[in-house]
Amino acid sequence: MTDREGGANAGTILYNFECPAERFNMPDTLKAQHTARLTMGHVLYSDMGRVLCSITDDSAGWHDPIGGSSNAELVEARWGVARYQEYRNDYHKNSHDSFLFELAKWGLGARDLTATVNFFSRIDVAADGTMTFHRGNSAPGSFVELRAEMNVLVIINTCQHPLDDSQSYQPKPVHLTLKRTPPPGADDPCRISCPENGRGFTLTERYFL
């Protein structure tokens, strides 16, 4: 994923492609790696103890797993109403509904909505728990590379981060590329970044035996 213009947000949800009841689990991902941000060396865990994706490269340095999604009410309150009738394809979209539309194409729905990772966005958390959108986290040309460790259904939308207090409704594009890579070796940086991930990779590899 490449943020060509800077300031993009790629809201992302992930599932086991063959069995979508297995899906990204935000708390398991954070607890296993003792982190509330995601960057190179981290992995995204499913609720079944397996690694859906590894983050193998990252020039932004911080991706947000806690801020969640915008919904219609939030977008209207912050940026007003913009209907298709007047705005054509610049009409206002929101992350929650965008996920539901794409989920429906795969026979999935509201019961399958799960935690969002907001790639390219950063939330700062103060000692009292206050959450603040960190403007300028992603410079033009920033990229993050995910390696699928399973067959993964990935759903992405580029709605602005729900804590983005920008005056203008202005979602930025994200460029996607796909390539084949060799499977991770015994010394793979994501595998050895913590003992938990070593066990996570073992459990993932057992699934495909």
Add this chain to the structure above:
Amino acid sequence: MSLTASRLIPSHAVYSAEVPAGEPWMHEIRKGQYFRIVDLHGNQAVDTLFYNAHEYSDRYSAQDTIRAQGNLYLTTGTRLMSSEGHVLLTIVADTCGRHDTLGGACANESNMVRYDISKRSMHACRASFLKAVTEWGRGMNKRDITHNINFFMNVPVTPEGGLTFEDGISESGKYVEMRAEMDVLVMISNCPQLNNPCNAYDPTPIQVLIWEPPEE
């Protein structure tokens, strides 16, 4: 952290039950009723999920709750938000001061990752949740088990983005109380975790109470 006590008297509750360590508990709470969870012995993790009682796909959302209040921690005044943007309940009293909603629930599988692959057979919260939704029926299944609240747990995030499980700040008799803003279904797993020092490796029972709305 500020603490808020409740005026409600336990002997006036219309429902009171003790939930043993390691067991699930599931119950409907009607709009306007008050719901209290008491940490009877201190630092017990109470993994909790809420549902719109009339539409289970509309359920507690950890990310929507913290995003809506712009704060990571749950305490008095927090509105517990659903995935469809509804206020399920409001926390109206809290003598503990801070509750977590990032740490999620333990599971057989996450215990294998976090502690050791041999931990597969140890009892875990998501096993209790699965038991509860299976017995409750009405079409509920694993897809309805989403990211929960950990009442009485302290999981701070550092400015550098680290996540730490700190020693508990709860103690015997502390409680959290909520007012239902709509008819809700509550599902609790009274956490059986034996691998984590956050509960001093000693899961203990809790008490749950429900009051009718106070008369005006």
